[in-house]
Amino acid sequence: MKHTISVLVEDEAGVLTRIAGLFARRGFNIESLAVGPAEQVGISRITMVVPGDDRVIEQLTKQLYKLVNVLKVQDITETPCVERELMLLKVNANSNNRAEVVGLIQIFRARVVDVSEDSLTVEVVGDPGKMVAIVQVLNRFGIREISRTGKIALTRESGVNTEYLKSLESKV
Structure with missing residues:
Protein backbone atom coordinates (compact mmCIF):
# COMPACT_ATOMS: atom_id res chain seq x y z
CA MET A 1 0.00 0.00 0.00
CA LYS A 2 1.15 3.55 -0.71
CA HIS A 3 1.25 5.92 2.25
CA THR A 4 1.27 9.71 2.17
CA ILE A 5 3.58 11.11 4.84
CA SER A 6 3.63 14.80 5.81
CA VAL A 7 6.76 15.96 7.64
CA LEU A 8 7.37 19.41 9.13
CA VAL A 9 11.06 20.25 9.40
CA GLU A 10 13.26 23.18 10.33
CA ASP A 11 14.30 24.89 7.12
CA GLU A 12 18.05 24.22 7.32
CA ALA A 13 20.65 22.91 4.90
CA GLY A 14 20.98 19.13 4.80
CA VAL A 15 17.59 18.21 6.28
CA LEU A 16 16.29 16.66 3.07
CA THR A 17 19.57 14.78 2.59
CA ARG A 18 19.29 13.26 6.07
CA ILE A 19 15.69 12.19 5.45
CA ALA A 20 16.51 10.69 2.04
CA GLY A 21 19.52 8.95 3.59
CA LEU A 22 17.32 7.42 6.29
CA PHE A 23 15.07 5.91 3.62
CA ALA A 24 18.01 4.74 1.50
CA ARG A 25 19.76 3.04 4.44
CA ARG A 26 16.63 1.06 5.16
CA GLY A 27 16.09 0.17 1.49
CA PHE A 28 12.84 2.09 1.07
CA ASN A 29 11.86 3.90 -2.09
CA ILE A 30 10.25 7.34 -2.07
CA GLU A 31 7.80 7.34 -5.00
CA SER A 32 6.96 11.02 -4.77
CA LEU A 33 8.61 13.91 -2.93
CA ALA A 34 7.56 17.55 -2.71
CA VAL A 35 9.18 20.17 -0.46
CA GLY A 36 8.27 23.79 0.14
CA PRO A 37 7.85 26.48 2.76
CA ALA A 38 5.14 25.84 5.35
CA GLU A 39 2.85 28.34 7.05
CA GLN A 40 5.54 29.45 9.53
CA VAL A 41 8.79 31.18 8.56
CA GLY A 42 11.76 28.83 8.91
CA ILE A 43 9.64 25.67 8.62
CA SER A 44 9.24 23.50 5.50
CA ARG A 45 6.69 20.82 4.70
CA ILE A 46 7.83 17.63 3.00
CA THR A 47 5.14 15.47 1.44
CA MET A 48 6.22 11.95 0.49
CA VAL A 49 4.47 8.98 -1.05
CA VAL A 50 6.08 5.79 0.26
CA PRO A 51 5.14 2.14 -0.38
CA GLY A 52 4.87 -0.13 2.65
CA ASP A 53 2.53 -1.69 5.18
CA ASP A 54 1.40 0.00 8.40
CA ARG A 55 4.18 -1.61 10.45
CA VAL A 56 6.90 -0.36 8.10
CA ILE A 57 5.46 3.17 8.04
CA GLU A 58 5.22 3.22 11.84
CA GLN A 59 8.90 2.24 12.04
CA LEU A 60 9.89 4.93 9.51
CA THR A 61 7.91 7.51 11.49
CA LYS A 62 9.81 6.63 14.66
CA GLN A 63 13.11 6.89 12.79
CA LEU A 64 12.15 10.27 11.30
CA TYR A 65 11.42 11.67 14.77
CA LYS A 66 14.99 10.78 15.79
CA LEU A 67 16.38 13.19 13.21
CA VAL A 68 17.36 16.54 14.74
CA ASN A 69 15.44 18.96 12.49
CA VAL A 70 12.19 16.96 12.24
CA ASN A 96 -5.12 17.81 -38.41
CA ASN A 97 -5.71 16.80 -34.77
CA ARG A 98 -5.11 19.98 -32.76
CA ALA A 99 -8.82 20.76 -32.25
CA GLU A 100 -9.44 17.25 -30.93
CA VAL A 101 -6.46 17.43 -28.56
CA VAL A 102 -7.55 20.86 -27.25
CA GLY A 103 -11.09 19.55 -26.73
CA LEU A 104 -9.80 16.67 -24.62
CA ILE A 105 -7.53 18.99 -22.66
CA GLN A 106 -10.50 21.22 -21.82
CA ILE A 107 -12.46 18.25 -20.44
CA PHE A 108 -9.73 17.89 -17.81
CA ARG A 109 -9.69 21.66 -17.11
CA ALA A 110 -6.07 21.72 -18.19
CA ARG A 111 -4.40 24.69 -19.90
CA VAL A 112 -2.30 24.98 -23.01
CA VAL A 113 0.85 26.89 -21.99
CA ASP A 114 2.91 26.58 -25.18
CA VAL A 115 2.14 25.96 -28.84
CA SER A 116 4.36 24.95 -31.74
CA GLU A 117 3.59 23.73 -35.26
CA ASP A 118 3.46 20.11 -34.22
CA SER A 119 2.95 20.04 -30.43
CA LEU A 120 1.20 21.54 -27.41
CA THR A 121 2.55 21.86 -23.89
CA VAL A 122 -0.20 21.37 -21.34
CA GLU A 123 -0.42 22.26 -17.64
CA VAL A 124 -2.60 19.96 -15.54
CA VAL A 125 -3.41 20.46 -11.85
CA GLY A 126 -5.41 17.95 -9.85
CA ASP A 127 -5.37 14.78 -7.85
CA PRO A 128 -3.02 11.99 -8.91
CA GLY A 129 -5.87 10.06 -10.54
CA LYS A 130 -6.52 12.96 -12.90
CA MET A 131 -2.88 12.84 -14.00
CA VAL A 132 -3.13 9.18 -14.92
CA ALA A 133 -6.43 9.72 -16.75
CA ILE A 134 -5.23 12.59 -18.97
CA VAL A 135 -2.06 10.69 -19.88
CA GLN A 136 -4.17 7.69 -20.91
CA VAL A 137 -6.43 9.86 -23.07
CA LEU A 138 -3.61 11.80 -24.76
CA ASN A 139 -1.33 8.78 -25.25
CA ARG A 140 -2.84 7.98 -28.65
CA PHE A 141 -1.57 11.32 -30.03
CA GLY A 142 1.96 10.64 -28.79
CA ILE A 143 3.34 12.15 -25.61
CA ARG A 144 6.83 13.59 -26.07
CA GLU A 145 7.70 14.60 -22.50
CA ILE A 146 6.19 14.59 -19.01
CA SER A 147 7.28 16.40 -15.86
CA ARG A 148 5.37 15.97 -12.57
CA THR A 149 5.83 17.71 -9.23
CA GLY A 150 4.79 14.88 -6.96
CA LYS A 151 1.79 14.93 -4.68
CA ILE A 152 1.23 17.65 -2.09
CA ALA A 153 -1.48 17.30 0.52
CA LEU A 154 -3.09 19.01 3.50
CA THR A 155 -5.61 17.43 5.85
CA ARG A 156 -9.19 18.66 5.61
CA GLU A 157 -10.21 20.65 8.67
CA SER A 158 -13.84 19.89 7.78
CA GLY A 159 -13.10 16.19 8.13
CA VAL A 160 -15.15 15.54 4.99
CA ASN A 161 -13.82 12.59 3.06
CA THR A 162 -14.49 13.39 -0.60
CA GLU A 163 -13.54 9.86 -1.69
CA TYR A 164 -16.31 8.53 0.55
CA LEU A 165 -18.76 11.09 -0.85
CA LYS A 166 -17.82 10.12 -4.42
CA SER A 167 -18.55 6.47 -3.62
CA LEU A 168 -22.01 7.45 -2.31
CA GLU A 169 -22.75 9.52 -5.44
CA SER A 170 -21.87 6.60 -7.70
CA LYS A 171 -24.46 4.42 -5.91
CA VAL A 172 -27.28 6.95 -6.44
Whole structure:
Protein backbone atom coordinates (compact mmCIF):
# COMPACT_ATOMS: atom_id res chain seq x y z
CA MET A 1 0.00 0.00 0.00
CA LYS A 2 1.15 3.55 -0.71
CA HIS A 3 1.25 5.92 2.25
CA THR A 4 1.27 9.71 2.17
CA ILE A 5 3.58 11.11 4.84
CA SER A 6 3.63 14.80 5.81
CA VAL A 7 6.76 15.96 7.64
CA LEU A 8 7.37 19.41 9.13
CA VAL A 9 11.06 20.25 9.40
CA GLU A 10 13.26 23.18 10.33
CA ASP A 11 14.30 24.89 7.12
CA GLU A 12 18.05 24.22 7.32
CA ALA A 13 20.65 22.91 4.90
CA GLY A 14 20.98 19.13 4.80
CA VAL A 15 17.59 18.21 6.28
CA LEU A 16 16.29 16.66 3.07
CA THR A 17 19.57 14.78 2.59
CA ARG A 18 19.29 13.26 6.07
CA ILE A 19 15.69 12.19 5.45
CA ALA A 20 16.51 10.69 2.04
CA GLY A 21 19.52 8.95 3.59
CA LEU A 22 17.32 7.42 6.29
CA PHE A 23 15.07 5.91 3.62
CA ALA A 24 18.01 4.74 1.50
CA ARG A 25 19.76 3.04 4.44
CA ARG A 26 16.63 1.06 5.16
CA GLY A 27 16.09 0.17 1.49
CA PHE A 28 12.84 2.09 1.07
CA ASN A 29 11.86 3.90 -2.09
CA ILE A 30 10.25 7.34 -2.07
CA GLU A 31 7.80 7.34 -5.00
CA SER A 32 6.96 11.02 -4.77
CA LEU A 33 8.61 13.91 -2.93
CA ALA A 34 7.56 17.55 -2.71
CA VAL A 35 9.18 20.17 -0.46
CA GLY A 36 8.27 23.79 0.14
CA PRO A 37 7.85 26.48 2.76
CA ALA A 38 5.14 25.84 5.35
CA GLU A 39 2.85 28.34 7.05
CA GLN A 40 5.54 29.45 9.53
CA VAL A 41 8.79 31.18 8.56
CA GLY A 42 11.76 28.83 8.91
CA ILE A 43 9.64 25.67 8.62
CA SER A 44 9.24 23.50 5.50
CA ARG A 45 6.69 20.82 4.70
CA ILE A 46 7.83 17.63 3.00
CA THR A 47 5.14 15.47 1.44
CA MET A 48 6.22 11.95 0.49
CA VAL A 49 4.47 8.98 -1.05
CA VAL A 50 6.08 5.79 0.26
CA PRO A 51 5.14 2.14 -0.38
CA GLY A 52 4.87 -0.13 2.65
CA ASP A 53 2.53 -1.69 5.18
CA ASP A 54 1.40 0.00 8.40
CA ARG A 55 4.18 -1.61 10.45
CA VAL A 56 6.90 -0.36 8.10
CA ILE A 57 5.46 3.17 8.04
CA GLU A 58 5.22 3.22 11.84
CA GLN A 59 8.90 2.24 12.04
CA LEU A 60 9.89 4.93 9.51
CA THR A 61 7.91 7.51 11.49
CA LYS A 62 9.81 6.63 14.66
CA GLN A 63 13.11 6.89 12.79
CA LEU A 64 12.15 10.27 11.30
CA TYR A 65 11.42 11.67 14.77
CA LYS A 66 14.99 10.78 15.79
CA LEU A 67 16.38 13.19 13.21
CA VAL A 68 17.36 16.54 14.74
CA ASN A 69 15.44 18.96 12.49
CA VAL A 70 12.19 16.96 12.24
CA LEU A 71 9.34 18.66 14.10
CA LYS A 72 6.23 16.63 13.19
CA VAL A 73 5.48 13.48 11.18
CA GLN A 74 1.99 12.45 10.08
CA ASP A 75 0.79 9.49 8.04
CA ILE A 76 -2.18 11.16 6.36
CA THR A 77 -3.09 8.23 4.12
CA GLU A 78 -6.39 7.48 5.85
CA THR A 79 -7.11 11.09 6.83
CA PRO A 80 -9.47 13.19 4.69
CA CYS A 81 -7.13 15.39 2.62
CA VAL A 82 -6.93 17.80 -0.26
CA GLU A 83 -4.34 16.34 -2.63
CA ARG A 84 -2.91 18.03 -5.70
CA GLU A 85 -0.19 17.50 -8.22
CA LEU A 86 1.11 19.61 -11.11
CA MET A 87 2.09 18.06 -14.41
CA LEU A 88 3.44 19.55 -17.60
CA LEU A 89 3.15 17.37 -20.66
CA LYS A 90 4.14 17.88 -24.25
CA VAL A 91 1.83 16.13 -26.72
CA ASN A 92 1.92 15.83 -30.51
CA ALA A 93 -0.71 18.09 -32.04
CA ASN A 94 -0.58 19.09 -35.70
CA SER A 95 -3.15 21.03 -37.72
CA ASN A 96 -5.12 17.81 -38.41
CA ASN A 97 -5.71 16.80 -34.77
CA ARG A 98 -5.11 19.98 -32.76
CA ALA A 99 -8.82 20.76 -32.25
CA GLU A 100 -9.44 17.25 -30.93
CA VAL A 101 -6.46 17.43 -28.56
CA VAL A 102 -7.55 20.86 -27.25
CA GLY A 103 -11.09 19.55 -26.73
CA LEU A 104 -9.80 16.67 -24.62
CA ILE A 105 -7.53 18.99 -22.66
CA GLN A 106 -10.50 21.22 -21.82
CA ILE A 107 -12.46 18.25 -20.44
CA PHE A 108 -9.73 17.89 -17.81
CA ARG A 109 -9.69 21.66 -17.11
CA ALA A 110 -6.07 21.72 -18.19
CA ARG A 111 -4.40 24.69 -19.90
CA VAL A 112 -2.30 24.98 -23.01
CA VAL A 113 0.85 26.89 -21.99
CA ASP A 114 2.91 26.58 -25.18
CA VAL A 115 2.14 25.96 -28.84
CA SER A 116 4.36 24.95 -31.74
CA GLU A 117 3.59 23.73 -35.26
CA ASP A 118 3.46 20.11 -34.22
CA SER A 119 2.95 20.04 -30.43
CA LEU A 120 1.20 21.54 -27.41
CA THR A 121 2.55 21.86 -23.89
CA VAL A 122 -0.20 21.37 -21.34
CA GLU A 123 -0.42 22.26 -17.64
CA VAL A 124 -2.60 19.96 -15.54
CA VAL A 125 -3.41 20.46 -11.85
CA GLY A 126 -5.41 17.95 -9.85
CA ASP A 127 -5.37 14.78 -7.85
CA PRO A 128 -3.02 11.99 -8.91
CA GLY A 129 -5.87 10.06 -10.54
CA LYS A 130 -6.52 12.96 -12.90
CA MET A 131 -2.88 12.84 -14.00
CA VAL A 132 -3.13 9.18 -14.92
CA ALA A 133 -6.43 9.72 -16.75
CA ILE A 134 -5.23 12.59 -18.97
CA VAL A 135 -2.06 10.69 -19.88
CA GLN A 136 -4.17 7.69 -20.91
CA VAL A 137 -6.43 9.86 -23.07
CA LEU A 138 -3.61 11.80 -24.76
CA ASN A 139 -1.33 8.78 -25.25
CA ARG A 140 -2.84 7.98 -28.65
CA PHE A 141 -1.57 11.32 -30.03
CA GLY A 142 1.96 10.64 -28.79
CA ILE A 143 3.34 12.15 -25.61
CA ARG A 144 6.83 13.59 -26.07
CA GLU A 145 7.70 14.60 -22.50
CA ILE A 146 6.19 14.59 -19.01
CA SER A 147 7.28 16.40 -15.86
CA ARG A 148 5.37 15.97 -12.57
CA THR A 149 5.83 17.71 -9.23
CA GLY A 150 4.79 14.88 -6.96
CA LYS A 151 1.79 14.93 -4.68
CA ILE A 152 1.23 17.65 -2.09
CA ALA A 153 -1.48 17.30 0.52
CA LEU A 154 -3.09 19.01 3.50
CA THR A 155 -5.61 17.43 5.85
CA ARG A 156 -9.19 18.66 5.61
CA GLU A 157 -10.21 20.65 8.67
CA SER A 158 -13.84 19.89 7.78
CA GLY A 159 -13.10 16.19 8.13
CA VAL A 160 -15.15 15.54 4.99
CA ASN A 161 -13.82 12.59 3.06
CA THR A 162 -14.49 13.39 -0.60
CA GLU A 163 -13.54 9.86 -1.69
CA TYR A 164 -16.31 8.53 0.55
CA LEU A 165 -18.76 11.09 -0.85
CA LYS A 166 -17.82 10.12 -4.42
CA SER A 167 -18.55 6.47 -3.62
CA LEU A 168 -22.01 7.45 -2.31
CA GLU A 169 -22.75 9.52 -5.44
CA SER A 170 -21.87 6.60 -7.70
CA LYS A 171 -24.46 4.42 -5.91
CA VAL A 172 -27.28 6.95 -6.44
